[in-house]
Amino acid sequence: MTPRSRGTLSRVPPLNLGNQQPRTPLDVDQAWRTTAPRAAETVLFFDFDGTLAPVGDDPTAVRPAPKVLEAIEALAPAVRRIAIVSARPVEFLRDHFGGLTGVDLYGLYGLEHSHSGGETVTEPAALPWVPTMAELADLARTELPPGALVEYKRLSVALHYRTAPQLAGAVEEWGRAQAERLGLRMQAGRMVLELKPPVDQDKGLVIGEVIRDAGAAWYFGDDVSDIKAFAALRARAAADPAFYGVCVAVANPETGEEVASAADLTIDSPAALGDFLTQAAHHLR
Numbered sequence: 409m410t411p412r413s414r415g416t417l418s419r420v421p422p423l424n425l426g427n428q429q430p431r432t433p434l435d436v437d438q439a440w441r442t443t444a445p446r447a448a449e450t451v452l453f454f455d456f457d458g459t460l461a462p463v464g465d466d467p468t469a470v471r472p473a474p475k476v477l478e479a480i481e482a483l484a485p486a487v488r489r490i491a492i493v494s495a496r497p498v499e500f501l502r503d504h505f506g507g508l509t510g511v512d513l514y515g516l517y518g519l520e521h522s523h524s525g526g527e528t529v530t531e532p533a534a535l536p537w538v539p540t541m542a543e544l545a546d547l548a549r550t551e552l553p554p555g556a557l558v559e560y561k562r563l564s565v566a567l568h569y570r571t572a573p574q575l576a577g578a579v580e581e582w583g584r585a586q587a588e589r590l591g592l593r594m595q596a597g598r599m600v601l602e603l604k605p606p607v608d609q610d611k612g613l614v615i616g617e618v619i620r621d622a623g624a625a626w627y628f629g630d631d632v633s634d635i636k637a638f639a640a641l642r643a644r645a646a647a648d649p650a651f652y653g654v655c656v657a658v659a660n661p662e663t664g665e666e667v668a669s670a671a672d673l674t675i676d677s678p679a680a681l682g683d684f685l686t687q688a689a690h691h692l693r
């Protein structure tokens with residue numbers, strides 16, 4: 409954990425919420441002790457890349473960090489739900505978490521979801537965009553310079569430049585032109601630009617819906633798209649003082665400060681998160 413998280417769990421001001429009262433700072437052990445009596449009404453949310461799994465050059469090769477799967481398996485029976493909320497497709501997430509019970513999967517920023525191993529449900533408003541995305545992926549492979557990596561995800565296309573950072577400008581220019589031509593939305597990420605359908609769904613909306621009747625929630629994320637999820641927890645806490653929300657950032661050199669400054673607590677890495685969750689399971693038993 410970073411020094412920021414060692415002593416106190418400092419609450420940052422709410423994001424764009426105006427009148428939320430600051431809470432008394434709590435340390436991490438106290439935060440779990442506050443969660444424990446309401447564990448049965450607690451939801452634990454996790455982003456995937458950069459949070460549960462370390463970032464690497466090849467998006468198809470990443471795996472959850474050590475201890476993460478075991479810790480999630482131990483936590484699942486203790487809380488109401490565990491949810492993975494990711495920009496990855498549900499089928500990708502299922503390959504890693506499908507064997508775990510009590511885990512819900514939200515893919516493509518919530519355009520797809522699957523509950524407890526059930527079938528994958530796709531947001532109907534997004535379905536007409538499948539052919540457009542397939543054509544866009546083909547065009548990207550043809551037109552982007554060598555070194556850019558095109559990841560086709562059925563309802564979105566991610567344009568990666570991690571192994572060729574000098575292409576960031578060219579990728580962004582090309583992506584912006586395509587978004588304007590096709591009426592798509594853009595989502596920036598860690599060395600990636602994503603194009604997705606103009607459908608109102610994001611991590612914040614997913615979290616807002618799932619926690620409507622929850623008593624507590626923790627969200628763990630590393631990227632700018634996760635800040636909307638933090639804001640959803642803060643909005644819920646502002647509307648209901650009995651609700652207990654904790655926003656946790658996983659540090660990285662790319663979006664680190666922006667995400668960390670929106671969080672209550674920063675953890676050093678996905679590997680450190682594995683240890684942190686293992687400890688959490690002891691608190692919630």
Ligand SMILES: O=P(O)(O)OC[C@H]1O[C@H](O[C@H]2O[C@H](CO)[C@@H](O)[C@H](O)[C@H]2O)[C@H](O)[C@@H](O)[C@@H]1O
Pocket residue numbers: 455456457458462463464465466467468470493494495496559566568570597598599600602631633
């Ligand atoms: O919402 P997430 O689960 O965090 O997904 C965000 C993006 O993650 C993946 O890209 C990132 O991880 C790759 C593998 O480590 C890395 O090569 C890339 O630079 C990162 O941006 C995924 O491939 C994307 O589709 C997601 O949008």
